[in-house]
Amino acid sequence: MTTLAETLLSEIESRREELIALLQGFVRTPTANPPGETVAGAAYLETFLKSRDLPYRVIAPQAHMPNLLATFDTQRKGRHLVLNGHIDVFPPGRDEHWRHGGPWSGTIEDARLYGRGTADMKCGTIASFVTYALLHRHRDKLAGRLTLTAVSDEETGGKWGTGYLFKHHRDEVAGDCCLNGEPSSAHTVRYGEKTPHWLVFTIRTRGAHGAYVHMSDSANKIATRLMAALESLTELRSDMPEAVARNLSDAAVRQALDDGLGKGAADLVPKVTLNIGMIEGGLKTNMIPSECKLEADIRLPVGVSKARMRTEVERILQGFPQVSVEEVSRPDDEANWCDPDGEMLHLIQDAAVRVTGIRPVPVITLAATDARFWRLSGVPAYIYGCSPDLMGTYDESVGVEEFLNVVRVHALSAAAYLAQ
Numbered sequence: 001m002t003t004l005a006e007t008l009l010s011e012i013e014s015r016r017e018e019l020i021a022l023l024q025g026f027v028r029t030p031t032a033n034p035p036g037e038t039v040a041g042a043a044y045l046e047t048f049l050k051s052r053d054l055p056y057r058v059i060a061p062q063a064h065m066p067n068l069l070a071t072f073d074t075q076r077k078g079r080h081l082v083l084n085g086h087i088d089v090f091p092p093g094r095d096e097h098w099r100h101g102g103p104w105s106g107t108i109e110d111a112r113l114y115g116r117g118t119a120d121m122k123c124g125t126i127a128s129f130v131t132y133a134l135l136h137r138h139r140d141k142l143a144g145r146l147t148l149t150a151v152s153d154e155e156t157g158g159k160w161g162t163g164y165l166f167k168h169h170r171d172e173v174a175g176d177c178c179l180n181g182e183p184s185s186a187h188t189v190r191y192g193e194k195t196p197h198w199l200v201f202t203i204r205t206r207g208a209h210g211a212y213v214h215m216s217d218s219a220n221k222i223a224t225r226l227m228a229a230l231e232s233l234t235e236l237r238s239d240m241p242e243a244v245a246r247n248l249s250d251a252a253v254r255q256a257l258d259d260g261l262g263k264g265a266a267d268l269v270p271k272v273t274l275n276i277g278m279i280e281g282g283l284k285t286n287m288i289p290s291e292c293k294l295e296a297d298i299r300l301p302v303g304v305s306k307a308r309m310r311t312e313v314e315r316i317l318q319g320f321p322q323v324s325v326e327e328v329s330r331p332d333d334e335a336n337w338c339d340p341d342g343e344m345l346h347l348i349q350d351a352a353v354r355v356t357g358i359r360p361v362p363v364i365t366l367a368a369t370d371a372r373f374w375r376l377s378g379v380p381a382y383i384y385g386c387s388p389d390l391m392g393t394y395d396e397s398v399g400v401e402e403f404l405n406v407v408r409v410h411a412l413s414a415a416a417y418l419a420q
């Protein structure tokens, strides 16, 4: 007897060209954010659903940034799996730097499909749509419920995208587990991530003529002392949950992090990092600056809460009465994780071994994704997608076979999760 997994794999194989064309068409529909105008991208995905008679709703709290929500129930008791992908992509930069026909070409050369957003994350979003359509067709062999969410506004924080869906349609989108196709590489599954904690420090002094240094402190000189003091934040020790600590000490996990994110990445995952991204102070060489702004990009690991970081920053600022601080990242976010040994993780690993021969290891990653909305609500969320190497570059692309493998792994692991 043919298993559902075999059926899904053979259906994907027989639709190979159609699936590649589907991704190509999506890449050829510009959805850069900023500006974040994604109506055409959403319409493209709606056509996919309409032509297959799959009902859906458009939820657009901002008319130019629509989100799509589709769901089907198998009528058999079971769990609720949610697929999540984003429609918007990074801006393309300068057209002349693109070597493969421009940022929205969708050109295939040497078995790679080129264009802005191919990796982050049109490959993964199409994998979600194909998985949804395939499983809908075979829903008589499944139990529980499958929901598909495609959102705008991911690249600018998610307030009008996944954040909005969680705030206003939580019962429909939280589910019991989330599967997301953001880039991860074939070697890893992402089960957690650090969180950005962005602070703008403003230093104000009286100011004076540059020769009258007895009249005023210099805001710029205070900024250099403040920068040195802020370095102590990187020494904070994380209260790492045991499951995460165990995962991070695994040699295979450390190797996968260094291979995937560059040598040294494994050491940074459990640490607070500090980047002073911008300094702006002073008006003229011969004036003592009365104002300096310093923008810090702090990244919190799992086990260091925003509340604790705020306390630490306040403590440092006690020595700097001239300084005020404002957080410009989302104050509600926290570094987040789900079970590095969870059921869906194993289903993804088994599917990946079957499809690619590689067993991906569970990792925590450095950058933030919409998966955090699920994890911070207590729902496990796992990311499996293409290689992140070229995302955001002028050569952004995805291997054609790599894309099809992401589709295969998503379809198989989603079907296994909803198996009767």
Ligand SMILES: [Zn+2]
Pocket: 086, 120, 121, 154, 182, 369
């Ligand atoms: Zn992304």
